[in-house]
Amino acid sequence: MKLNGESPKIGVYICECGINISATVNVEKVVEYARTLPNVTVSRYYKYMCSDPGQALIKKDIKELGVDRVVVASCSPRMHEPTFRAVLEDAGLNPYCFEMANIREHCSWAHAHEKEKATEKAKDLVRMAVAKAKLLRPLEKKEVPVIRTALVIGGGISGIQAALEVANKGIKTYLVERSPSIGGRMAQLDKTFPTLDCSACILTPKMVDVARHPDIELLTYSIVEKVDGYIGNFKVTVRKKARYVDIDKCVGCGRCAEACRLKGRVDDEFNENLGKRSAIYVPFPQAVPLKYTIDPNKCIYLKTGKCGEFPPCKKACEANAINHEQKDEVVELDVGTIIVATGYDLFDPTEKPEYGYGKSNRVITGLEFERLVSSSGPTGGHIEIDGKEPKKVVFIQCVGSRDRKGNEYCSRVCCMYTAKHAHLVREKVRGAELTVYYTDVRAFGKGFEEFYNRVKDEGISYMRRELDDPIEVVEKDGKVVVKADGHPDIEADLVVLATAIIQRKDIGGLAKVLRISQGADRFFLEVHPKLRPMDTATRGIFLAGCCQGPKDIPDTVAQASGAAARAAIPILHGKIDLDPQTSEVIDKNCDGCAYCIDPCPYKALTLIEYMRDGAIKKTVEANEALCQGCGVCQATCPKQGIIVRGFTLEQISAMVQALLGVT
Amino acid sequence: MSDDFEPLIVTFCCNWCSYAGADLAGTSRVQYPPNIRIIRVMCSGMVHPNLVIDALMKGADGVLICGCHPGDCHYLEGNLTAEKRAEAIRLMLEDLGIETERFRLEWVSASEGQRFGKVVKDMVEQIKTLGPSPYRTQRMTQ
């Protein structure tokens, strides 16, 4: 490649764009003028520079006249910059030795009636472009290879779906789940609206698929502790917590749990603490993997170092799988892309004491109701409180959602699951009186309105109340009284609260580890709510499911499939093109003052020290893969110690100087 | 000031919103005064304060920076950085005896072709009432 570093040869090409430019701008005059500018070797105009003959003009001049910088004055670079860059490349010139002056959108079209002034403006714009072109340097696109593996964080339905979809593309996928089994919230649900199919029946085959998939490596009871690197080359540190059970040996027979001295005495979180389990447990019978885990906070042996003469669990285990001495294991994974599918928590209704939650066992949340009605739940699917079937049930919607003082958003699923709950009580409890307090019924999904109508027709009374109207639930004579303003009091046997979906309460740490941001509602922030709903601002990290915002199961699965497709793109592509127009530290100017480090939105800059001439030299290091080229660093640096290639301070300044005629 | 004073305004537009907004102004044939010269930058946060001061010291009659609306920044919050810097720039201009009105930071989205035209028109009118830059003699052109 020919490059005249000192005195570049600039070719200037003015486009008439049919008459779009030439009707207003006197292109001949501009061409004449361009010839007078320093370093301009050739200046031409043509009807359509973007057309093949127009492009051929440029190529010819590059080859025959040795033009090594090209300025095209035509339309917006947003339109044709890639076109002309490709022309340069075709002709053997570095594509970044190109500058464009926008004399159509910014000139001829905007000043159609001021021909003279428009022509003067076009001359200025060309002069500025030539000034920048003179300082352009060839830039090389860098490619970094992409590690052909993906990581999915969270093993609920979104993580399961995402992992399966990525793995089905032939990509090795790690699925990290912090609890002992995958399945997530969906595994806790009884039936799913609006089709009323059994949640476990549609979920468990997917769970089994995950366990069997040759391209999925499942890491349950594991936590992502650290993420280093960048798209294509993440280094992820995962802590595999000690289960105190050798999962290669455990066959999931459950004799240990039977033998445990705490059997039936440990709160069962899978059953929302409505039931009891042992200190050694599987969260639910269909768990994947079906391997037991010892709860270190409960196990007598782990807490006291002794459990009777000999730990009964160990005695019971035929497979000799129990190992109280097991230690956490820390593994490092190299992955190309990451999908975050960490799910959600539910609003804690004790924050709103008026609902009486926590004061009476007759006030429960929707998720607790799911366990109560599930045949795999603590009551075997019998809806009962204190052993008695409730005859009068009140459902209260929007508990913690649509609250201008709290979570302003709508949780999107409560209207439908409340309708489902009402239906399930109707089905199971003969002659039950059912009341739903709602504010608006939002039945927006496919089949939702139809489902809501069906439930309403089952004799369930829907009573409207304003969210700001007072409501109180108080215990009275073994019942709970619901006092809603403007409605008669209802003495109920059971009150079910439709609590809001909220971001995981402890998500802050992971957000920091992943360098992804949260919105005002605390859910993870997508780059663009419409066009890039699964991408985060950190390249290579994608979102699926409720960690991005409340969603029902169909939307979650759709989004997870989408996130999987997005996450697979760089891996299938095999390499990441790094735009060379990113920041570069000019070591001789940089004194390591580090002003630039904080403003960088991508944390692409780090302060480093190295030995130079026997002394410690401080400087800043720019990570090309993380840098997006915004140039905030360049504008912050007081001593031109960091630049953005293609938009250097010197180049921009040259344009200003050229405009003002100072050299 | 004579009526035929034609101010020269150096304009920095961020690539993602404002430059596209200026493109849209042209595409929709919004007519605005030809007194601005747009320099494309990747982000409004990329404009070094020295560029602004330099331009005004060397005879530009005004400097306009256009960026994405807060919250819309392609680079998360480069525009907010620009906003903070604008404060500092105004202080410097006061020190240098340049009217702070000669410098403006405006938000123009990619959909605001009309607004871009209006911003330019307003600014040109304002600079016309201010008259030529006191440093105009520095300028070699026109």
Add this chain to the structure above:
Amino acid sequence: MSDEGVKVGVYVCECGINISATVDVEKVVEYVKSLPNVKIARHYKYMCSDPGQQLIKNDIKELNIDKVVVASCSPRMHENTFRNAVEEAGLNPYCFEMTNIREQCSWVHKDREKATAKAIDFVSAAVARASLLEPLEKRKINVTPTALVIGAGIAGIQAALDIADSGYKTYLVERTPSVGGRMAQLDKTFPTLDCSACILTPKMVDVARHSNIELLTYSEVTDIDGYVGNFKVKVKMKARSIDVSKCTGCAVCIENCPVTLQPQIPKKPEKAPAVRDKGYIDELIAKHSHHPAPLVQIMLDVNKKYRYLPRDVLEYLSFKLDIPFSTIYRAATFYKAFNIELRGKYHIRVCMGTGCHVRGARNIADMVRDKIAGAKEGLFSLETVNCLGTCALGPIMIVNEEVHGNMSVDKVDDILSSLGGE
């Protein structure tokens, strides 16, 4: 059912004591050994463990076992494990059968004897099936590494971009002249109120520029053949009458085009349009002028006289009554009593209702159609109608107002001849 040469190996798992506590595995094994084709039967503590799998592999190699039955947990759990083991020993993985004596037997029964009997039944059935298993080969079909996206709104655009970015050639077919779809028609998008076009157009440009996307605008998919991996799609690229490779989109052509498509509101003519029998029509108008809504009354008379509503008459009425032509046309086509086209002197209606249809109305109608084809112009016309409400008499044919029931093909001839047909 003893096939010559089939050698079945049966492996009963104890699953620690999960199975053996309830099922007498030794008894099962003993029984199984007596079954036809069973070459070997064993039990082991954990069949899924490495030593367990090794047992199977050894037998395949040393005893030439060619069908394997494992009686243990659910195949949903370990079918793959054992298929792999069998395959590793050089046997076709589909020569394997699993029977579930844990989840569906030992764990759900207490009675050891009955559970053992059930397990024996399970295993015997599995052996019977295993004897008939055939090696199966997984077939692989090449997949054409290209995709087609139909529709280039935002959904199609995004789908095409993601597939193309993954490195696959993608055809994007859009039936209108441009990509963009509904989203391009929107002004702002909720809830962020960002401009729809601004966020959409960069994607549209990406589609146009993408080296893996071939854009077929103003095109329609007309035919799809084949199956997953190998679809053959026919796309009709409609003529634009513009050479796309030359057009630069400058829009000068629009400026010069003399035709502007804008809603044209027809002006009322200056003077009354020409009409047949002007005197008669004027008379009708005068006759019904006292009526609050004279149009239908007049049209009834007109229809009676001409046996249809001639267009010139309707246009004349539109002018005279000052009613838009579209309104008149709407009324004329709405009522059954009016005809827009000339009817024969004898208007024949053949009922096609269910009652008449099953008795051969179709033949009657065909016959009538044949017969009147050669008759004098304006003599006959045919209309098929849905149910005239006299199903008992079907098939029904009505000539003007005269009803002919129990029609037959022969009767058609008679009736038409009597009316002057041939």
